[in-house]
Amino acid sequence: MSKLKEQVAEIIYNAVKESGYQISEIYLDKPKDEKFGDLSSNAAMTLAREFKLPPRKIAEEIISKIKTDDGFITKAEIAGAGFINFFLSDNCYKDELKNILSEGKNYGRSSVHSGQSANLEWVSANPTGPLHTGHGRQLCLGKAIANLLEWTGYKVTREYYYNDAGNQMNNLALSVRARYMQIFQKDFPFPEDGYVGDYVKIIAENIFAVYSDKMKDSADLDFFRKEGEKYTFDLIKKTLTGLGINHDIFFNESSLYENSEIEKTLEAFKSKGLSYEKDGAVWLKMDEEKGFQKDKVLVKSSGEPTYRLPDIAYHIDKIKRGYDLIIDIFGSDHGDTYKEVLYGVNALGYDSDKIKVIIHQMVTFKMGTESVKMSKRSDNVYYLEDLINDIGADAMQFFYVMRGANSHLDFDISLAKDKSEKNPVYYIQYAHARICGILRNAGEVFPSYAETDLTELNTEIISSPEEMKLLKILSDFPDEVISSAKTFEPHKIITYLNSVAENFHRFYHNNRVIDAENKELSISRIHICLAVKQILKNGFDIIGISAPERMY
């Protein structure tokens, strides 16, 4: 809770107590409509149910205990079914303006989770090809969520689960070898489910450039696998670092084999009687009462584990590392499988309470009204690098994060690409650029503004409705960060930034900032601009987009 909220909550709490009631927690909402004040509490309605009294009567009792003459709360009134609405003095917000300016890039950071650690694992694409637009949503969501967690005090470990074994990698090896062989023999057969992307041909050409025909007819699939893995993983990492995403840990799945954790996990299932053998495979018994319909295979009859077994071992490993919060991000196509993994983790006696799985819905790409079809088979794949080249990294991240994860996302490429007022990302960035323009102007007219002592800043002069509305919105930022972080929903930050931009643009049109005739007013308005700029920048940092100084 922000300081303002805390103070009001404290006042209500005491008033409730004085009135002879008891309440465990005070909820304060910011009403949608300004006429209902700055903060609103439903405490009286909650108590009404408990004490079987009319809510308005309780509200009256509470309100009579609240002081409104100390310059903090200017008015407290009962409205509607029994809401208690509080009107705060303008000075509260003017003081907050100074806080924003003095805390600067740290304004909005909180310590609600300080001392706690979080692990976020996401992207985790297999090194079989470049990242494509299907990876984009979780990539951008994860980046923003990791930042949000840090803003609320978590020490965050960013992790990538790296799977360099299994079917898909074999498939890559066969594909690379086929392309390599086709250099010598045009009709060399390409594997049925091979990777048809052009990058495979490039890998083959690179091999040819170094080894010439030495690997011709070689049965050494391992060689082709490693060449393919190295090249594709470099592509993946290049995309990630280009977006400012730097994982702290690349957890290699094969390490779970090397330290026998896979084996131990399998043994644990066996010894607890949770698995059995059938048709040459090892099956995990699933609990029907927990909604599972049938048993699942842990080890295939080929002797190779399915993804489940290492995944369970991996999650146990993460639990053992002692994080306070463990987050996985998956697309909805994995919506069932994570439940199986958690079931396995629990069945072995580990507590999965700290694991939070974020499932996001699928993304549909459109060019205007026309939907963009993708298919791996025909290499009709829209790679993330191409999307970035087409619309820019900022627009891409903005669009991916702009909606709640649980909503299906319609990604309109032509809109994102549009360098016009239609594009929502520019609306917000433009507010920042516009402020930078004003500040350039300020630097010429009142070059001394930068040396203003905040304690000397005249805030009395701030009075227009647009100014006050803007200050109120700005002071919401810390709460917005906390609430977005709490529910892991970075789109709330975008919704909020949009309202900041909207109120700034309105302020701009109605309040001339630089007025050579009125230095005092200009200086205070310049500081409002500085605060807006700071909030926008802090929000952009969380989402991970840039704060442009100019947009022409």
Added chain:
RNA sequence: GCGCCCGUAGCUCAAUCGGAUAGAGCAACAGCCUUCUAAGCUGUAGGUUAGUGGUUCGAUUCCACUCGGGCGUACCA
């Protein structure tokens, strides 16, 4: 069939533990540039929150059912 998610303005989406008159952008219509960036602002229009019932002071939100869509329902990940 079963499981998860979703259904809100013409389109894409918001809506703070269940709160007050359900909000933005795009599209449409009407205005605003000798003044700090018009990538902007102002106004108009647009809704039985898919439907039916239930829970209560109050339901877009919770419950049940129906209809419609997405994703799963592999010895792929």
